[in-house]
Amino acid sequence: MKQTPMTIRGAQKLREELDHLKSVRRPQIIEAIAEAREHGDLKENAEYHAAREQQGFCEGRIQEIESKLSNAQVIDITRMPNNGKVIFGSTVTLFRVDDEREITYRIVGDDESDIKANLISVNSPIARGLIGKEEDDVAVVKTPSGDVEYEIIKVEYL
Structure with missing residues (x-):
């Protein structure tokens, strides 16, 4: 398993x-x-x-x-050295380019996800678009309503 x-x-x-x-x-x-x-x-x-x-x-x-x-x-993300890379468990502050909004998400497991609490599943389109990227990168996330562009402002290992 x-x-x-x-x-x-x-x-x-x-x-x-x-x-x-x-x-x-x-x-x-x-x-x-x-x-x-x-x-x-x-x-x-x-x-x-x-x-x-x-x-x-x-x-x-x-x-x-x-x-x-x-x-x-x-x-335990807190035990890992923060190299600015988006990984499972990291908290990512983003700037959504199309509507100029800043939003913060934590990337968590499927059972933990709760969009109202800004906890997104590692398997969600947003998380998949962010994983592996670094601070100051631009991530393009494919959504049903079209591509959404995010600038990665900050990556934290909280």
């Missing part, structure tokens, strides 16, 4: 979610199932069926997170 790149922050968030699911959510669901069982006939017991369904979702998510963490290649 191939390893998936992940930042330290991304791995930490998954571990926290996993811990919450195992230590808080799982016991709550087990309690809800036990309570619902006390109500008698399980065939027509909506609370029981709802709790069992939640248990299925919870256990599925636990397995998914454990799998992601076992296949993760956690990359």
